[in-house]
Amino acid sequence: MASFRASTVLAAALLLPAVTVPTASADDPDGFTLQDTRITESSGLAASRAHPGVYWTHNDQDEPRVFAVDGRTGETVATVTLRGVGRPRDMEAISVGPDGYVYVGDIGDNLNGSWSHVWVYRFREPELLRDQAVDATQYTVRYEDGPRDAEALMVHPRTGRVYIASKNEEGGGLYEGPAKLSAQGANVFRRVGEVPWVTDGAFSPDGTRLVLRGYFSARGYAWKDGRLGPDDRVRAPVLAQSESVTYTLDGSALLFGTEGERARVVRVPVEGTGAAPSPSGGPSGGSGTGTGPGSGPTAGDGADGGGSAYTLGLVALGAALLLGLRRLRGRGGKGGGRGAPGA
Numbered sequence: 001m002a003s004f005r006a007s008t009v010l011a012a013a014l015l016l017p018a019v020t021v022p023t024a025s026a027d028d029p030d031g032f033t034l035q036d037t038r039i040t041e042s043s044g045l046a047a048s049r050a051h052p053g054v055y056w057t058h059n060d061q062d063e064p065r066v067f068a069v070d071g072r073t074g075e076t077v078a079t080v081t082l083r084g085v086g087r088p089r090d091m092e093a094i095s096v097g098p099d100g101y102v103y104v105g106d107i108g109d110n111l112n113g114s115w116s117h118v119w120v121y122r123f124r125e126p127e128l129l130r131d132q133a134v135d136a137t138q139y140t141v142r143y144e145d146g147p148r149d150a151e152a153l154m155v156h157p158r159t160g161r162v163y164i165a166s167k168n169e170e171g172g173g174l175y176e177g178p179a180k181l182s183a184q185g186a187n188v189f190r191r192v193g194e195v196p197w198v199t200d201g202a203f204s205p206d207g208t209r210l211v212l213r214g215y216f217s218a219r220g221y222a223w224k225d226g227r228l229g230p231d232d233r234v235r236a237p238v239l240a241q242s243e244s245v246t247y248t249l250d251g252s253a254l255l256f257g258t259e260g261e262r263a264r265v266v267r268v269p270v271e272g273t274g275a276a277p278s279p280s281g282g283p284s285g286g287s288g289t290g291t292g293p294g295s296g297p298t299a300g301d302g303a304d305g306g307g308s309a310y311t312l313g314l315v316a317l318g319a320a321l322l323l324g325l326r327r328l329r330g331r332g333g334k335g336g337g338r339g340a341p342g343a
Helices: 002-013 306-329
Strands: 031-033 042-047 054-059 066-072 078-081 093-096 100-105 118-124 130-133 137-143 152-157 162-166 171-178 186-195 202-203 209-213 218-224 227-234 243-249 253-258 264-269
Touching: 042 100, 042 202, 042 253, 054 093, 078 118, 093 202, 100 152, 118 130, 162 186, 186 227, 209 227, 209 243
Parallel strands: 042 093, 042 243, 078 130, 093 152, 137 186, 152 202, 202 243
Antiparallel strands: 031 264, 042 054, 054 066, 066 078, 093 100, 100 118, 118 137, 152 162, 162 171, 171 186, 202 209, 209 218, 218 227, 243 253, 253 264
């Protein structure tokens, strides 16, 4: 998948010179740059509850390990290896629940729904941040309407319920897990809503809002009684490979991440929280387009008239190219499973 993504991103970049987010230094107040050279395919992002200012991330095809990253410097402060689980197949998402546990979604399926089941790993957030191995629980997941590809896993911050959003260019589904996951047998997730093309998602800390992001845009949904409510556009930076999103622990901002070496994580203040944009003019929840380092244009911003139309046209062209390359790729992709337990 990595070589395909690299060619896709390169081609899209050639078509989208006007919307590329410039690289910024790690001390940029609007986000941070991942410094660890081992992190090359950051596919998920989650704010730590136990360690404010720290964010969990992971590669998609890797050992069973996650990285704790300092949100100020971008430096890795701990590498946590998971014991008791098999070799991951395609880790795509991470979320921290109200129970003090971190949930990792090994839910990717680039063969467009060929795995009969996928997995969720769960481990308790360590009290001390240091390189260590921890015991983890592996849960088998099946969808009630059959296998599918997914890259977004979200744990509700109040109920602790796990949700997965499937990924499909024609639109996916939002799936709700059981009230409590079981390590015995399969956990059947049932479809409870329709969503767009999703690469990651995050609940607000108070649990009243769900943000879902795709390659070229993001949308926010009111959340009540376990169901999607009215939705609206969320300002999001256009990144080379839009893979992850999380709220800050206080809910004042969203962090948007991408793949690649020394990948940039961009901070976007949330409207209505009183969080002010950075003096550098980075992306914000308000109107207008940031021009400072690391800001770049944001998807879905229509304040600049003709220039915006030109940018959106380029984005549409890039999206068409991406879909074309995906279809040419057919149903190729990663090989069979790698012997994780619970199969």
